[in-house]
Amino acid sequence: xxxxxxxxxxxxxxxxxxxxxxxVSFAIAVGECVGLIGPNGAxxxxxxxxxxxxxxxxxxGEGAVRVGGTPVRTDTLHEVRRKVGLLxxxxxxxxxxxxxxxxxxxxxRQFGLSETEVRERVQQSLAKTGLSGFETRAPHHxxxxxxxxxxxxxxxxxxxxxxVLDEPTSSLDPKGRRELKELLRQIRITKLIATHDxxxxxxxxSRVIVLDGGAVVAEGPTVDLLSDEALxxxxxxxxxxxxxxxxxx
Amino acid sequence: MxxxxxxxxxxxxxxxxxxxAVLKLAAALAVVLTVVLLPPSRVVLLGAVSASLLAIAWLSxxxxxxxVRRVILLEPFVLGxxxxxxxxxxxxxxFLFLVAKCTLCLLGMVLLSNxxxxxxxxxxxxxARVPALLVTTLSLMYRYLFVLVDETQRMKRARLSRTFTPQxxxxxxxxxxxxxxxxxxxxxxxxxxxxxxxxxxxR
Numbered sequence: 001x002x003x004x005x006x007x008x009x010x011x012x013x014x015x016x017x018x019x020x021x022x023x024v025s026f027a028i029a030v031g032e033c034v035g036l037i038g039p040n041g042a043x044x045x046x047x048x049x050x051x052x053x054x055x056x057x058x059x060x061g062e063g064a065v066r067v068g069g070t071p072v073r074t075d076t077l078h079e080v081r082r083k084v085g086l087l088x089x090x091x092x093x094x095x096x097x098x099x100x101x102x103x104x105x106x107x108x109r110q111f112g113l114s115e116t117e118v119r120e121r122v123q124q125s126l127a128k129t130g131l132s133g134f135e136t137r138a139p140h141h142x143x144x145x146x147x148x149x150x151x152x153x154x155x156x157x158x159x160x161x162x163x164v165l166d167e168p169t170s171s172l173d174p175k176g177r178r179e180l181k182e183l184l185r186q187i188r189i190t191k192l193i194a195t196h197d198x199x200x201x202x203x204x205x206s207r208v209i210v211l212d213g214g215a216v217v218a219e220g221p222t223v224d225l226l227s228d229e230a231l232x233x234x235x236x237x238x239x240x241x242x243x244x245x246x247x248x249x
Numbered sequence: 250m251x252x253x254x255x256x257x258x259x260x261x262x263x264x265x266x267x268x269x270a271v272l273k274l275a276a277a278l279a280v281v282l283t284v285v286l287l288p289p290s291r292v293v294l295l296g297a298v299s300a301s302l303l304a305i306a307w308l309s310x311x312x313x314x315x316x317v318r319r320v321i322l323l324e325p326f327v328l329g330x331x332x333x334x335x336x337x338x339x340x341x342x343x344f345l346f347l348v349a350k351c352t353l354c355l356l357g358m359v360l361l362s363n364x365x366x367x368x369x370x371x372x373x374x375x376x377a378r379v380p381a382l383l384v385t386t387l388s389l390m391y392r393y394l395f396v397l398v399d400e401t402q403r404m405k406r407a408r409l410s411r412t413f414t415p416q417x418x419x420x421x422x423x424x425x426x427x428x429x430x431x432x433x434x435x436x437x438x439x440x441x442x443x444x445x446x447x448x449x450x451x452r
Contacts (some may be wrong), residue, residue, distance in 0.1 A: 036395070054444045078450065086448040092396050093441040098368040098388050110450030140395035141253075158449055 004030045004067040004162050004190040005051060012055065012214075021214045022048040028192060034193040035201035035222065038211035039236035042192040045089065048166050048209065051192070053077045068161055072160060082111065085160030091147035092139075098143075100126075100150050101135040107158035121164045129183060140163045145176030149159040152183065162190045170195045198226060198240040210235055250257040250417045255394070258363040265309035277336060281354045289346045295353070302356050311365050319359050320352060328348040367391050379405040390443070396438075 005028040012021040020043045028034050036044055050065050053072045065072040068083050088094045097103035104125055106233050109145045111160045126132050129149045138146060155163065162210065168184070177200075183189065184204055193205060200221060201208055208225050210218040212235045218225055226232065229239050260266075265273075284298055306316055331347040334340045362370075371391075374385050404427055443451075 030382055049444065052444075053447050054447060077416075077447075078452065081448055084448075088441065088445050088448075090441070093438060096389055096392055096442050096443045096446065098371060098391055101389075102368065106446075106451075107449035110452070136366075139366075141390065154449065 002030050002069075003027045003066070003122055004032070004068060004120045006197055007047075007050075008064050010050060010051065010065060011045075012043075014046075021050075024211070024214070024216055025060065026216055028190060030208065030216065033055065033191040033193070033205045035197070035205035035208040036192060036211060037201060038194045040216075041236075044045075046214075048164050048192075048194055051162075051164050052084050053080050054086075071218040073229065077232055082158065082181065083160060084162045084164055085155035085158055085166040087151055087155055087163070087168055091151045094154065095139040097148055099135065100131065100137045100139065100153075102212055103139065103150060104154045104157050107154060111158070112192060120152055121157045121159075123225060125157040128156060128186075129153040130179070143176075145156060145172050145179070148172065148176070148180065149183070152180075156187070161189060161234065162192070164193075165191065165193045165220070167195055167197075167202055168193060169195065177213055181200060182247075198237065201241050201242055202242050210237070212236075256362050256367060258309075258315065259366045259400060261310055261364075263308060263310040263364075265305055265364045268364075270365045270373055273365050274370065274373055276397060277357050280357040284350050284353050284357075287350065289343060295346075295349060298341050299349075299353055302360065305360060308357070309360065311360070311363055315363075316356070320355050323359075325353070327355070333393075340419065359371055392436070393442075397431070400434060401427075404430065 007027070008025050010024040011019075011234055013019050020201075024043075024047065038044055038049070039225075043045075046055070050072070052076075055077075067080055070076050070079055070083065072080050095103050097106055104122045105118050108121045113121065113191075118123075123132070123232055125132060128195060131146070131153055133151055134142075134146070134150070138151070142150065163184075165184075169181055172180060177197075179202060183202060184193075191199065195201060205222050207220065208218075208222050209216055210225065210231070213232055217235060218231055222245065226237075226240060227243050232238050280298060280302065283294070287294060306313075326349060331344050331351065334343040334347055337343060368388075371388050373380070374387070390408055408423055408427065
């Protein structure tokens, strides 16, 4: 089994002393779609930032993170960030350019593609996310759902091998959520989704990792873990309704 | 929420809006330079510049009320500077002349920013080899101004929904809290934006 993401004994403490992660280990195979669940403050976002080497002490802390076989270190950051596309929780943080086109083109331009290639990439990702014709729109004139899709287009334009998503369905309306879910289903690369939307996990992910108090407390096939009511309640989660219909015990 | 208080009319369709951005930027700079360098005796030339600006304003189909209001909004700064002229002999004439000059420059800039989209202006600046760091800063400023206004409004609403008795001292106190909160949130957001930029290969 070749690993897309491999995390071994990862620990992290924030500057002010909060121990955000400790002894976190897991592996994700190429092509897998894995859900990362757990209560608020469990360390999900911190863990995701590690996969892109975005915390200041990258490579100096305890443990190791490897993506696609490359260790995340100060000297490999650009390679790592090219491999891993990260969708942030707040679309406003991710949309920092004055127009949709500029924003989606940001990644490809950083990788030094020619202007025609950049244009092509942007058109492709906008078409993929159903946003053709949005090129000249300004981010502050878009709805939350549209913003989220532009963010995704910006990430896809970088052509990542691994997609890492932080709360992709938060504050979306049911239609926006459904559209995003279908989009994610069509993107056939390795995915790691951190979310509280457990129905989404059931629908998209074959496996889940439960994180609580900065440590991995459970890991296994989605249906098995999410049907375990005691486990779910212990970690501030719950058995999603969709599973009640699937397994009427 | 939609915000367009800065350049509400920059996406209108008019002969002026259709002109190439580079022409408009050059014309605006030319107007400012001419007006600034004009000596107080050339009132006729000043009149000519104002006539052409008014013609452009008419052609651009931007509502008059908006233009007048926008210029008046900026006028206090002009008056502050022009007041100094009153302390000289024959200051009244100079005062009026300064006010007229500055108002024309302002009108030129308001017209430029409402007939050309900001992204076009940024593109021009980049092409004109303005340092990339400056262009990036401008573009980020334009982008996050709107986010900041949103955040301020949300905080204001949240505060109002729990304000039951209007009290002056408290108002100042909460004002200070809001400002400090905004500052902290902004710097935190800046960190997240930087992370998002790095995630897409920024170096």
